[in-house]
Amino acid sequence: MDLAPLEPFSVQIDFSTGLLAPDPDILDRRMFDLAGYFQTDITDPSAEAYSVHELRVPATGNNLLSSTTLLSAGKVGDEYLFTKGHFHANRDRAEIYLTLSGEGLLVMALEDGRTVTKEMRPGIANYVPGYWAHRSVNTGTTPLVFYAVYIGDAGYDYATISERGFPVIVVEGDDGPEVRPNPRYASS
Ligand code: S6P
Numbered sequence: 609m610d611l612a613p614l615e616p617f618s619v620q621i622d623f624s625t626g627l628l629a630p631d632p633d634i635l636d637r638r639m640f641d642l643a644g645y646f647q648t649d650i651t652d653p654s655a656e657a658y659s660v661h662e663l664r665v666p667a668t669g670n671n672l673l674s675s676t677t678l679l680s681a682g683k684v685g686d687e688y689l690f691t692k693g694h695f696h697a698n699r700d701r702a703e704i705y706l707t708l709s710g711e712g713l714l715v716m717a718l719e720d721g722r723t724v725t726k727e728m729r730p731g732i733a734n735y736v737p738g739y740w741a742h743r744s745v746n747t748g749t750t751p752l753v754f755y756a757v758y759i760g761d762a763g764y765d766y767a768t769i770s771e772r773g774f775p776v777i778v779v780e781g782d783d784g785p786e787v788r789p790n791p792r793y794a795s796s
Pocket residue numbers: 660675677691692693694703742743744756758762
């Protein structure tokens with residue numbers, strides 16, 4: 609082996625808040641980071657949208673990275689708040705999401721526009737195979753908190769989603785969340 613093995617470690621996860629101990633790397637996303645992602649303009653650019661709390665592990669292909677995401681509840685127009693969404697830069701890298709609290713939908717899409725949407729509820733683990741872009745949508749009234757585990761060199765391609773959007777959007781309908789075609793989706 610070229611490198612010394614890492615030391616085994618443990619982390620405490622608060623399932624209701626998603627907070628981790630010891631201290632993780634934290635990435636904060638505010639509403640202005642999501643400007644242009646919704647059908648309508650955002651109204652409060654400085655408001656917290658979500659944060660990602662990642663365990664400190666080298667981002668290499670022999671490691672597993674993992675993080676909690678704390679996604680606020682709310683809507684922009686009639687669209688529920690969501691994460692930016694991404695393909696992995698290394699397209700074939702898979703990932704698992706385990707929902708810890710709140711409720712939502714995990715929207716996944718292939719580059720050819722095919723989509724699959726799965727429920728996110730406490731206790732449900734969602735498997736995201738390689739090649740599927742993924743976005744979490746908070747359809748509830750409390751923060752959506754989930755723990756994600758991904759291959760260390762998965763990386764991020766945000767540009768494709770930022771430019772094309774997802775093929776579907778999730779809006780509040782008369783009887784709750786509805787998944788509808790995205791009128792602004794730019795198919796390839
Ligand atoms: C990483 C994994 C999650 C997301 C996080 C925020 O591969 O899918 O940790 O990074 O939920 O979403 P996004 O789309 O802003 O990275």
